[in-house]
Every structure is written in C-alpha cells, then in structure tokens.
Amino acid sequence: MQLRCGLEPRALAALTVVLVGAAVFAATHFWSARPEAVRAPDRVAEAAAVQVGGPGPADAQSPGSVPGPAVGPQAGTAPPGQIVVDVSGKVRRPGIQHLPAGSRVADALSAAGGVREGAEVTGLNRARVLTDGEQVAVGLPAAALPVGGAGTGGAAPGPAGPTAPVSLGTATVEQLETLPGVGPVLAQHIIDYRTEHGGYRSVDELREVDGIGDRRFADLRPLVRP
Structure with missing residues (x-):
C-alpha cells in the first residue's frame, strides 16, 4: 500500500485508525437498531375489569361477559318494610311521606x-x-275529601251534598287554605293574581299562579270555580 499509493507510514497509520473506527461505529449502529420482541403485560382482562367497575371474583372468571345494570327497587314503589302516603291539607309540610x-x-x-x-x-x-299509597287529608271540606275516606277512617263516603266549590273570585285566605296543598303563602299568591288581573275568567288561570304545578292544579281543579 505504501509503494502503490505513495503514502507515508504516519498517513497510512491514520487512515487505518479511521477505517477501524468507521467499522466499529457501523457495527454499533446496526446492533442498536435491531428489532426486539415486546412481551405483553400479564392479566390484561383483569386490569380492564378493575378500571371499568371492579367486578367481583365471579365476574373475573368470565372476561367476555358484560356486567349488566344494578338491580334495585322499582321507581315509585316503597322499599320493603315501608309505605308511602300523601299528607295534604292543613299540615305544616304537606306532601309525600315515607313511613315504616x-x-x-x-x-x-x-x-x-x-x-x-x-x-x-x-x-x-x-x-x-x-x-x-293512600292520602291523609287534614281540615278539608267534606266535598274535598278523597274517595276511600283517607282522612276519616277508611269508609267510602256517600253521595256528596250540594257543597259549592270555592270561588277564586271572592275567597279569602282562610277559605283558600281549606284546599289540599294550599298554605298561607300559596293562598296569598292566588289572591295577588286575582288582584293583578281583575279576577279569574276560568279555573285554568290557576296554572299561571306561582307555586301551582300540573299535579297541584289537577287536585284543585274540581274544587274551585272562577
């Protein structure tokens, strides 16, 4: 090589070092870039189940199953050992009560x-x-008592007498309070609406009074008149 290329011994040694270094660098690069096998994590199904909702041991044995919704008491029914009654009329907190x-x-x-x-x-x-499911009515006129006598002992009442409905146009606060679910505040709202609008032209206008929703309006409609 020295005779053919005319290189000095020092230059030939430097070239040799460069070639050896290039060979080492190339070998290192190809070795680090080789593909490697990746091992999947263990118990993937159990980890996914815990993340979703933490099924019990029985559910973990069947990873393909989909947990269904929790089964509880049906809406609108009382839990075992309880009853639901509607207390209306002249009580301090009328409404639904859950009792043993x-x-x-x-x-x-x-x-x-x-x-x-x-x-x-x-x-x-x-x-x-x-x-x-029964209703307890307190302080209501005879015509307003529910069928079944929830407020008087359970016996069905006889034919209603000629009791006139409450007049929305002339009733006082005390007279309005005899209606189911009507307290002093709501009675005053009914009178305020009457004063502001010059009376009631129909019973349907009760829907516009603050505090009277669809359910309460359905209870009051047969008991009042314009």
Whole structure:
C-alpha cells in the first residue's frame, strides 16, 4: 500500500485508525437498531375489569361477559318494610311521606310537621293503621275529601251534598287554605293574581299562579270555580 499509493507510514497509520473506527461505529449502529420482541403485560382482562367497575371474583372468571345494570327497587314503589302516603291539607309540610309499615295516621301527621293551628280534626281517626299509597287529608271540606275516606277512617263516603266549590273570585285566605296543598303563602299568591288581573275568567288561570304545578292544579281543579 505504501509503494502503490505513495503514502507515508504516519498517513497510512491514520487512515487505518479511521477505517477501524468507521467499522466499529457501523457495527454499533446496526446492533442498536435491531428489532426486539415486546412481551405483553400479564392479566390484561383483569386490569380492564378493575378500571371499568371492579367486578367481583365471579365476574373475573368470565372476561367476555358484560356486567349488566344494578338491580334495585322499582321507581315509585316503597322499599320493603315501608309505605308511602300523601299528607295534604292543613299540615305544616304537606306532601309525600315515607313511613315504616304499620304506621298510623298520627305518625303521618307528625312526619308532616304536625297539624296547623285551627285545623278541624274532629273526624280524623289518628289511631287508624295506614296502607301504602293512600292520602291523609287534614281540615278539608267534606266535598274535598278523597274517595276511600283517607282522612276519616277508611269508609267510602256517600253521595256528596250540594257543597259549592270555592270561588277564586271572592275567597279569602282562610277559605283558600281549606284546599289540599294550599298554605298561607300559596293562598296569598292566588289572591295577588286575582288582584293583578281583575279576577279569574276560568279555573285554568290557576296554572299561571306561582307555586301551582300540573299535579297541584289537577287536585284543585274540581274544587274551585272562577
């Protein structure tokens, strides 16, 4: 090589070092870029199940199964051992009450905050055992009592007498409070609407009074007149 290329010994040694270094660099580069096998993580199905909702041991044994929705009590039904009653009329907190099975009318009145002062409860049997889904009406006129006598002892009433509906155009706050679910605040709203609009032209205008929704309007409609 020295005779053919005319290289000095020092230059030949430098060229040799460069070639050896290039060969080492190329070998290192190809070695580091070689493909490597990647091992999948263990128990992928269990990790996915825990992330979704943490099934129990029985569910973990069948990774292909899809957990269904939780089964609970149906909407609108009382849980076992409880009853649902509607306490309306002249009580402090009228509305739906959840009570233990075997509760009496006195328990429903207590859950509703008690009877309001001045309410007529002479015909109310407070010792009567309640049934699920019934209504307890307190201080309502005879024509307003629900069929089934929920407020008077459970006997179905006879034909209603000639009791006139409450007049929205002339009723006072006290007269309006005898209606189911109407307290002093709502009674005042009814009178304020009457004053502002010059009276009621139809019972349907009650829907526009603040505090009267569809359900309460359905209860009041047969008991009032314009």
